[in-house]
Amino acid sequence: MAEPVQGNLDRPITIAEDMECPLDGLPAEELRGICERLREELRRRTVALASAVHELRTPLAIMDGYIDLLWAGKAGDLSEKQRPIVDDMRANAKRLKSFISDFLTFTAIETRSMTMHLQSADLNGCVSETCGLWLPRFQRKGTTLYFSPEDELPPFPFDHLKVQHVVSNLLHNALKFTPEKGTVWVTVEKVAWERRLRTEPISVEKRRREIIKLPKAARVAVADTGPGVDPEFHLEIFQDFRKLATQDQSEQSMGLGLSIARRLVQAHGGKIWVESKPGEGAKFLFLLPIPKPETEA
Ligand SMILES: Nc1ncnc2c1ncn2[C@@H]1O[C@H](COP(=O)(O)OP(=O)(O)OP(=O)(O)O)[C@@H](O)[C@H]1O
Ligand SMILES: [Mg+2]
Numbered sequence: 001m002a003e004p005v006q007g008n009l010d011r012p013i014t015i016a017e018d019m020e021c022p023l024d025g026l027p028a029e030e031l032r033g034i035c036e037r038l039r040e041e042l043r044r045r046t047v048a049l050a051s052a053v054h055e056l057r058t059p060l061a062i063m064d065g066y067i068d069l070l071w072a073g074k075a076g077d078l079s080e081k082q083r084p085i086v087d088d089m090r091a092n093a094k095r096l097k098s099f100i101s102d103f104l105t106f107t108a109i110e111t112r113s114m115t116m117h118l119q120s121a122d123l124n125g126c127v128s129e130t131c132g133l134w135l136p137r138f139q140r141k142g143t144t145l146y147f148s149p150e151d152e153l154p155p156f157p158f159d160h161l162k163v164q165h166v167v168s169n170l171l172h173n174a175l176k177f178t179p180e181k182g183t184v185w186v187t188v189e190k191v192a193w194e195r196r197l198r199t200e201p202i203s204v205e206k207r208r209r210e211i212i213k214l215p216k217a218a219r220v221a222v223a224d225t226g227p228g229v230d231p232e233f234h235l236e237i238f239q240d241f242r243k244l245a246t247q248d249q250s251e252q253s254m255g256l257g258l259s260i261a262r263r264l265v266q267a268h269g270g271k272i273w274v275e276s277k278p279g280e281g282a283k284f285l286f287l288l289p290i291p292k293p294e295t296e297a
Contacts (some may be wrong), residue, residue: 003250042115043111050107053100060100064093079103102256105165106240109263116267117202118157123218123288124149124188126160130167131186134175140178145171150188153218156290162264163288166272167259170222170284176253177282178226193217193287216290217270223283261286 015038016023023031069075070086080088109297131147138145167186174184192214228236229244235240243255258272265272265286276282 006182029185034062043178046097046107046110050111053103054246056096056100059097060093064097067093077215080240082274099254102254102260103135105260105288106225106256109260109267114267116162117159118159120155120157122155123153123158123163125221126158126168127186127188127220130171133166134171138184140173141175143178144183146183146185148185150190150218153188154191154290156218156288158268159264160287162267164263165262166286167220167222169261172259173284174222174224174226174282178224182225183222184225187221187223189219190290191217191219191287193289215292217287218290219285219287221285223281225281228278229274231276234274234276237253237274258284 010105014194015034030228067086068080070082071090086125105114128133128147128149134143146213171184171186193216196275214220218263233244237244238258238261240259241255242259243253263289268288273288274282274284
């Protein structure tokens with residue numbers, strides 16, 4: 001009888017094994033075809049996974065409703081022993097809801113099924129509203145939250161809910177990673193946006209003239225007094241499902257918040273990054289382009 005083949009689960013399957021053909025020496029055209037097929041396969045699997053996760057929403061909403069009913073004492077008073085159990089069920093239902101919502105946003109972006117709703121609005125108002133939603137959680141932890149708006153900012157088109165989602169993800173991290181009694185500053189500023197790095201030195205006067213011509217952008221920053229992020233990981237933390245071994249392991253997380261934020265900012269034609277040194281807090285910033293008014297364009 002043939003010996004069973006031992007698979008090595010520690011080693012990821014190579015593309016050649018997956019495609020059941022050696023890739024060396026294949027013409028570029030065929031390699032491109034294989035890449036396209038793999039991409040399509042990945043897209044189909046993501047859609048399938050998203051529909052499965054989507055199906056979890058209804059039973060979860062029903063369970064959540066009952067948990068709220070128990071928690072509010074509408075099905076009778078809870079005993080001292082029952083109260084912490086229901087509290088725990090409630091917290092976990094909330095975590096599961098947030099996981100499902102994050103995962104569905106992620107898959108919508110992955111499968112390009114996300115639509116942008118760009119409407120001219122006040123970014124200060126949008127960011128301040130998000131801070132207001134988070135304030136009670138900051139107060140409960142004893143973390144001070146400051147917000148500083150930009151007075152010179154004109155209304156410009158952006159997707160209100162998506163920008164709120166980005167700011168929320170940054171605030172969630174700032175709250176999670178900043179120890180009690182810490183401080184978080186949220187600022188909105190209007191800046192000139194230089195996309196490309198310059199290789200040639202230029203005179204101060206030329207630079208001043210160029211800056212006047214540069215497109216304008218709104219910059220939102222969320223800075224905290226937490227442990228900070230080592231520069232080695234400044235790019236990695238924006239990748240899907242990446243999280244670092246941090247001090248705070250008490251809250252479960254998926255490592256999706258920043259990758260979702262990155263994609264939502266990029267969908268606006270903007271960019272997001274972090275400035276931080278370990279032990280000196282972290283500052284997450286993102287830029288949203290402000291289109292020139294029709295008359296100037
Ligand atoms: N303000 C911060 N201070 C220190 N480290 C941070 C901060 N924000 C993010 N990080 C690091 O970047 C990692 C990725 O962040 P991200 O928001 O993507 O995931 P998460 O918060 O771990 O999980 P999720 O957002 O899915 O709940 C975090 O796990 C943490 O290691
Ligand atoms: Mg997060």
